[in-house]
Structures are given as structure tokens and as C-alpha cells.
Amino acid sequence: MKNKRKSIFISITQFVLLAAILVPAVTLLLWIFTERWTWPDLAPQVFSKRAIFEIAGRKKELLQILWSSILISTVVAVLSAVIGIMTARAILLYRFPGKQVVYFFTILPFMVPATVFAMGIQITFIKMGLNNRITGVIIAHLICSLPYAIRLIMDGTAAVGSRLEEQARVLGASPFKAFYKTSLPMLMPVILSAVSMSYIVSFSQYFLTLMIGGGNVKTFTILMVPYLQSGNRNIACIYSTLFLGVTLLVFGVFEWAAGRFMKHGGGEFYTSE
Template sequence: MMGEKMKKTTNIFFDIMMYSIIFLLVFPLLNLVIWSFAKNWPWPYLLPQELGLRGILHLLGPSSRALKNLLFSIYLSMVVTIITLLLSIPAAKALGVYKFRGKEFFKILILAPIIVPPVAVALGIHLTFIRLGLANTFWGVVLVHLIPCLPYGIRILTNVFEIIGESMEMQARVLGATPWQTFTYVTLPLIAPGLVSAGSLVFIVSFSQYFLTFLIGGGRVITFAMMMFPYIQSGDRMMASVYSLVFVAATLVVLILMEKVIKSYYGAKNYFYL
């Protein structure tokens, strides 16, 4: 009897925790939904006194170019994500599998771009990009986005390689597989969950970049985040809420599609998916 009571108490506790977390996640979004239509919402009223569609009409209007910039931002962040993962895989494997002098130092050094404030190095990067002809260009923005994104990609995949090791790869090589076959049919399926996690986080980091995009893009490369932040800073809550909802929705849709594409790909190839 005591065991059943303890079990019920534990279940109730976990249910309360789960519903509390869901509430904390959903409530801000509900607040954004209300503010997206709130034309007049003075204190102390619990509900808006006037409703309007100014934010929605502006977002969907051709003059705002919001949807076009949204698609461009998704494309840019996907390019950054792919390049980041391609660079992170060999670096993470070296840090996670191999032993060499100064390994722990390099693990810490990789985190430097997210420890050092970007303002401290952004101006120097901008001057270098001007000399190289990368300022105010798409590829210049892609390269500068790699700076805050690479630490996340390398760190997550390093943990994955530390867990899986290289025993499966060595067995494949002993059985006659080429390096490319080993990487394609053994390594990639094993690190697929890590790729999904790293790619999701990298996409979010790139998609939400404002300062680096503004500095290196020079106003010529305009992303959705650059369109959203001025409304947040100006205090236009209706417009800021509309843009924020689209920002959150676009991020969730892209991440869900990324996960489904990877799962379906490995499922079609009959790979072992962790």
C-alpha cells in the first residue's frame, strides 16, 4: 500500500511539473498571439480594448517584403548549417576520438567565439572583410555566422564521438570497407542523432543573428531578424508580436522538416538510427 501511494505521489508530482513546463512555454506564445491583434490594450484591462489587423496586413503585404526576406533567411541559415556540420564532423572526431597533446586546451579554445563578446572582435572582422571584398555580400554574412555557430556544432558532435568511439569504424575497415564507405555506411548513421541536434541549434543561432548580419551585411543583406528587431526596440508591440510569431513558427517548421528528412533518409537506406 505504501509503495502504491508513493508511486501515485511521484506520478502526480511529475504531472504537475510537466504541465507547469508546458504552461511556461505556451503562455508567452498566447500572449504574443493576443498582442498580434491588440490595437489598444491599456493597463489595467485583462483583454485588449480594440483589435486590428495592421500587423498581419503589413506582414502579408508586398511592400514589406517580409515573406521574401523570411525565405532568404531560411536559405542563408541552411547554408550556414550545412557548412558548419561539414567543418564540425572532422574537428569533432579529432577531439572526441584521438589523443594528442593540448587536446583539452583546444576544447576550451573552440568555445572562445561564444565566450568573447562579438562586439570586441566584430569591428576587426569587418575591416578584414572589407579588404577581402567580403563585406556587404551574402558569403561574407555566411562566413561571419560560422564564428558563433561552429562552437555549438563541434561541441555537440565531440560528445557524440566520445560516446560511440571508433570501434565500429575499425571493424568496417578490417572487413575491407574503404574510408568513404566507412564514413557513409557506418559513421554517418551513428552520428545522425547528433547531426540533428547540432544542426537544429546551429540553425537557430544563425537564424537569430542580428548584430553580425547588420555589420557585415551593411544593410544590403537583410534577414528576417533585422526586420523584426527594430519593431521590438521601438515598442510597437503589435508588429513585434506578429514578427516574433512568424519567427518562432518558421524555426519550428524548419527543425521538424530537418528531423523528418534525416529520419526518412536513413530509414530508406535501412540504417541503424539511434
């Protein structure tokens, strides 16, 4: 009887969680084709393809901006993972002067409000000649993404430890090969999480991109947010759907790449030839 109640509770919880995801998604898709939908009617009163035709008219510009956003966010995600791995290993596996200061700086972006950070870094980037440039936007996004990547990879590195690498070194492997063949495959799930988190943080940046990019660097959020703020729900829902679809597609590519690495690239140091 107890197990049956537990099973019913789990089923209800799963249904509620699934509904919490699907209902907003279905509503989003409905608004793409809705011209008028007022309270208290449960169904739209007027349907229209106006928004779709309007977006189709600027397809070329949209694809260019979408590709630029994906490229910027992917670069940020990869750099965040690489820097996060090195930082996490340095903090957890090595001793050096100023170690606590380095750790503090890894969590400092969490403490600084985004508006304050954007205003301060814009002044610095103007002096350095990085404002209104893609390089400046990438660096700014990287600063915001790194704390998430470092924290995730630190947890994974602490769980994996360095014993397997030490065993590989005893068996004759170089330091890099020992890491590549032992620790890296075990860290791959958490690295994938860090890459995904860094990507979504970068892809969804609006105010920071607007400040550092100065209007010269256009990303998908720069295009989407004004429609969200203006109340033009048809166009906003199309952009939101594209945002969701592209994000899921990129995450799928990340997971596929990680799976290919696990299958062909890593974890084979102890296999016999």
C-alpha cells in the same frame, strides 16, 4: 502512496512547463489583433486588423527576405555540421601536433563578446572585400555557430567511438564507407541537434548581420528587431510568430531529412542483400 505523490508532482511539473510555453504563445497571438491592452485589464480593450493589413501590403518583400534568411541559415547549419564532424573526429580519434591549440580555437568564440567580435571581424572583412556581401555574413555566422556544433558532435563521437568502423574496415569496407554505414547513422541524432542549434544561432543573429551585411544583406532579424525596439507590439508579434513558425517548419524538414537518411541511406552495412 509514495508513487502517487511522485505521479502528482510529475503531473504538476508538466502542467507548469506546458503553461510556461503556451501562455506566452497565446499572448503573442492575441497581440497581433490587439490595438490597446492596458493594465490592469485581463483582456484587450480594442481589437484591430491594422497590423495584418500592413504586413500583407509588403508580402512580396517579406517573402524574399524570409527566403534569404532561411537559405543563409541553412547553409551555415550544413557547413557547421560538416566542419563539426571533421573537427570532432580529428580531435578525438587522431593524434597530431597542435591538437590542444585546435581544441582551444573551437571554444574561443564562446569567450569573445559578440560586439567585440563583430567590430574586429568587420575590419578584417573590409580589407578582404567580404563586407556587405552574403559570403561575409555566412562566414561570420559560421564562426559563431561552429562552437555549438563541434561541442555537440564531440560528445556524440566520444560515445560512439571508432570500434565499429574498425570492424567494418576489417570486413573490407573503405574508410568512408565504414564511417557512412556505421558511425554516421549513430551520430545522426546529435548531428541533427548540431544542425538545429547552428541554424537558430544564424537565423537569430542581428548585430553581427547588421555590421557585416552593412544594410545590403537583409535578414528576417534585421527586419524584426527594430519593431521590437520601437514598441510597435502588433507588427513585432506578427514577425515573432513568423519567426517561430518558420523555425519549427525548418526543424521539421531537418528531422524528416534525417529520418529519410536513416531509413534509406545509412546503417545498412551489416544487412544481408
